[in-house]
Amino acid sequence: MDPHRTATQERVDERSGDMLRAVMLLARTLRKTFDHRAKSLGLTFARAQAMLAIARQEGMSQSHLAETLDIEAPTMNRTLDGLEEAGFIERRPQPHDRRVRQVFLTGRSRAHAEEIFDFSTTLRAELVRGIPPEELAATEATLQKMHANLQRMTANAKG
Amino acid sequence: MDPHRTATQERVDERSGDMLRAVMLLARTLRKTFDHRAKSLGLTFARAQAMLAIARQEGMSQSHLAETLDIEAPTMNRTLDGLEEAGFIERRPQPHDRRVRQVFLTGRSRAHAEEIFDFSTTLRAELVRGIPPEELAATEATLQKMHANLQRMTANAKG
DNA sequence: GGCTAAAGATTAGCTTGCTAAATAAATTCT
DNA sequence: AGAATTTATTTAGCAAGCTAATCTTTAGCC
Numbered sequence: 001m002d003p004h005r006t007a008t009q010e011r012v013d014e015r016s017g018d019m020l021r022a023v024m025l026l027a028r029t030l031r032k033t034f035d036h037r038a039k040s041l042g043l044t045f046a047r048a049q050a051m052l053a054i055a056r057q058e059g060m061s062q063s064h065l066a067e068t069l070d071i072e073a074p075t076m077n078r079t080l081d082g083l084e085e086a087g088f089i090e091r092r093p094q095p096h097d098r099r100v101r102q103v104f105l106t107g108r109s110r111a112h113a114e115e116i117f118d119f120s121t122t123l124r125a126e127l128v129r130g131i132p133p134e135e136l137a138a139t140e141a142t143l144q145k146m147h148a149n150l151q152r153m154t155a156n157a158k159g
Numbered sequence: 160m161d162p163h164r165t166a167t168q169e170r171v172d173e174r175s176g177d178m179l180r181a182v183m184l185l186a187r188t189l190r191k192t193f194d195h196r197a198k199s200l201g202l203t204f205a206r207a208q209a210m211l212a213i214a215r216q217e218g219m220s221q222s223h224l225a226e227t228l229d230i231e232a233p234t235m236n237r238t239l240d241g242l243e244e245a246g247f248i249e250r251r252p253q254p255h256d257r258r259v260r261q262v263f264l265t266g267r268s269r270a271h272a273e274e275i276f277d278f279s280t281t282l283r284a285e286l287v288r289g290i291p292p293e294e295l296a297a298t299e300a301t302l303q304k305m306h307a308n309l310q311r312m313t314a315n316a317k318g
Numbered sequence: 319g320g321c322t323a324a325a326g327a328t329t330a331g332c333t334t335g336c337t338a339a340a341t342a343a344a345t346t347c348t
Numbered sequence: 349a350g351a352a353t354t355t356a357t358t359t360a361g362c363a364a365g366c367t368a369a370t371c372t373t374t375a376g377c378c
Contacts, residue, residue: 018283019295019298020189020283022303022306023182024186025306026302026309027182027185027187028186029310031365031366032366033313035333046335063355070187072337073357073358074358075334075335077357077359078333078335078358079333079334082333099342099355100356127179127308130308136178138294138297139302140178142297145289145290147185149288150185187335190335191335194336205363206364220326222326222327236327237328237363238364258326258372260327
């Protein structure tokens, strides 16, 4: 063992070839970076994503919104609680189905929606800066293959 | 608008070209899948990762362990609390530096370590099933570029 | 030697994932 | 119509990430 090797160097070596680690680390760093920069807007990553989905189509039910964002209903519910308390959204009962609550932006937050959109766009651009489109497309395709592998795994486990 | 389009179809369309989403979704699915299958071992994803790191080199300090796993010290601390309570690890004070607590497997868990390793290896293999090595290497390289982009971003924000 | 700074561990508290279970409303099936 | 099932939301509780702040111990500096 070379005593001059730093912990960081060791880490890089250990990580090589470890897709699992790379994905988890990137996801955490993404959230952390987004959260840090979105703090000035009074938002977090999860809340900003929800705001964008709501702005794209106001009046969706909470469960449809959850499905859109690929999260579970209780998670969605709690995120909406936070946004509602902060005055970003409001929930209105749907007249024709009293189980449903539809989600809308507030007048105040509708004014902010564009700013949030721009912010999100900027961060996405920074994320992929200097990476050619073909490389991004290929990477995204590979990520989707891995996701499909996991889906297939759990489907088989159930049978 | 075609009323026959399912929510899933809409979701796929919206997701296209969205690297951020792909990464976050894959990370969540990975953790979920791992957690689900590791339940029989009495472990979660985070705890299994910790166990593997400890098994690779017993006696590390908690902060070194945190650095190895790229997580913060308090997160590491809480994960170790859980592993200790479950009898998987023990923490021993280091004689030469009384701030430090070194982390070791217990006799009982050392017997399980190989099983955990095999389990983890299997999941990693499933994750990348059917994807050629060059594609994996390219994808991992791209993920690292994106990670570097984020790092550079926050470094600039500080200046 | 003694004061200050740094490092390791911890506590406290927030957020956001999850599952399981409860409730209320709508839908389906006899 | 009434019973059973499904659907939408919510509550409760666990896990694991984070930051900020505290405490103890060590290291560094005059």
